[in-house]
Amino acid sequence: MKYTNxxxxxxxxxxxxxxxxxxxxxxxxxxxxxxxFKTDWTGKSNIGFFAKDIENxxxxxxxxxPCQMLVEEQKLLVLQSGDTIxxxxxxxxxxxxxxxxxxxxxxxxxxxxLVFGFPNKNSEHGxxxxxxxxxxxxxxNFTFTFPNFNWFGLCNKFTFLxxxxxxxxxxxxxxxxxxxxxxxxxxxxxYNGVLKDSHFIKYKLNYGNSKLVxxxxxxxxxxKDNGIQLGEIFLTNEDIDIYSYLxxxxxxxxxxxxxxxxxxxxxxxxxxxCSNAQKSPGYVAGIRGLKNKVLPKNxxxxxxxxxDF
Numbered sequence: 368m369k370y371t372n373x374x375x376x377x378x379x380x381x382x383x384x385x386x387x388x389x390x391x392x393x394x395x396x397x398x399x400x401x402x403x404f405k406t407d408w409t410g411k412s413n414i415g416f417f418a419k420d421i422e423n424x425x426x427x428x429x430x431x432x433p434c435q436m437l438v439e440e441q442k443l444l445v446l447q448s449g450d451t452i453x454x455x456x457x458x459x460x461x462x463x464x465x466x467x468x469x470x471x472x473x474x475x476x477x478x479x480x481l482v483f484g485f486p487n488k489n490s491e492h493g494x495x496x497x498x499x500x501x502x503x504x505x506x507x508n509f510t511f512t513f514p515n516f517n518w519f520g521l522c523n524k525f526t527f528l529x530x531x532x533x534x535x536x537x538x539x540x541x542x543x544x545x546x547x548x549x550x551x552x553x554x555x556x557x558y559n560g561v562l563k564d565s566h567f568i569k570y571k572l573n574y575g576n577s578k579l580v581x582x583x584x585x586x587x588x589x590x591k592d593n594g595i596q597l598g599e600i601f602l603t604n605e606d607i608d609i610y611s612y613l614x615x616x617x618x619x620x621x622x623x624x625x626x627x628x629x630x631x632x633x634x635x636x637x638x639x640x641c642s643n644a645q646k647s648p649g650y651v652a653g654i655r656g657l658k659n660k661v662l663p664k665n666x667x668x669x670x671x672x673x674x675d676f
Contacts, residue, residue: 429466448484506649518621594624598671
C-alpha cells in the first residue's frame with residue numbers, strides 16, 4: 368500500500384486526537400495535544416509526521432517534543448521522542464521506521480542536536496536495532512514508605528470515596544501551590560540532562576497533571592500517581608536525608624508512598640541508594656545523534672523528563 372508523509376500542524380492536530388481515540392478506545396482531548404505540541408518557547412513547535420493511505424486516512428504518527436538539554440553548561444536544542452502510534456490495520460508495514468527517519472531528517476534540518484526517549488518493551492527493538500539509538504541503560508525506581516494513614520489508598524480502594532480524596536488533594540494544592548520561579552529560586556542544575564528551567568517546568572504544568580508545591584519551605588514537583596511521584600528533587604546537598612525531606616510532603620497529602628526515578632548519574636543517586644527506599648528497575652533511556660554525532664556523556668534522566676509526567 369502506498370502512503371504519504373504529512374507534517375504535523377495546528378490544522379491537523381485533531382487527526383492525531385482521533386487516531387489515539389480509535390486505537391485506545393477512550394476519548395483524548397484536542398486541547399491536551401495542542402498544549403503538548405506547543406513548544407514555541409524553544410523556537411520550534413508541532414514536530415512530527417503522519418502517514419496517510421491512498422484514501423487520505425491517517426495510518427500512523429511519529430512525534431517529538433523540543434526541549435533544551437544542559438551539557439557541560441551549554442544549552443542544546445534536542446527532541447524527545449513521543450506519542451508514536453500506528454493504526455491496527457497498518458502495522459508491520461514499516462511505518463514506524465519510515466516516520467521516525469522523516470522526523471529525524473526534519474529535526475536535523477532545524478538544527479536539533481539529538482533525539483532521546485524512553486522506549487517501552489514493544490518499541491525497544493525498533494529504536495535500538497533499526498533506528499540506531501544507543502541504549503543508555505535503565506533508571507532505578509525509589510519508593511519511600513511512610514507511617515501515615517493512607518487516605519489516598521483507602522479512597523482509591525473504595526471508588527465511592529475517590530471524589531472525597533480528589534477534593535482533599537485540590538484543597539491541599541490550594542494551600543501549597545507555587546510558581547516555577549519560586550520552586551527554582553535556590554536551585555541550580557549541576558548535571559548534564561534535560562534543562563529544568565522555568566520555561567520547561569511551565570510547559571510541563573500546562574499540558575500535564577503535575578504541580579509545584581512548597582511545604583515547610585521545601586519545594587516539590589509532584590504528580591498523583593500510586594501515591595505521589597516526584598518529577599525532580601530540587602536539592603543540591605548530596606548528604607541530605609531524603610526520607611526526612613519527603614516526610615512533610617507525605618503527611619500533607621495523606622499518602623503512604625512517594626516515588627522517584629533517576630539513573631546513576633543523578634547527584635543524589637548515592638543518597639537515594641543508601642536510603643531506606645525500596646528499589647526496582649525503572650525505564651530504559653536511549654539516544655541518537657542528529658546534527659552532532661558526538662553524544663554527550665553521563666546524561667541524567669529523571670521521572671519528570673518523561674512526556675507522560
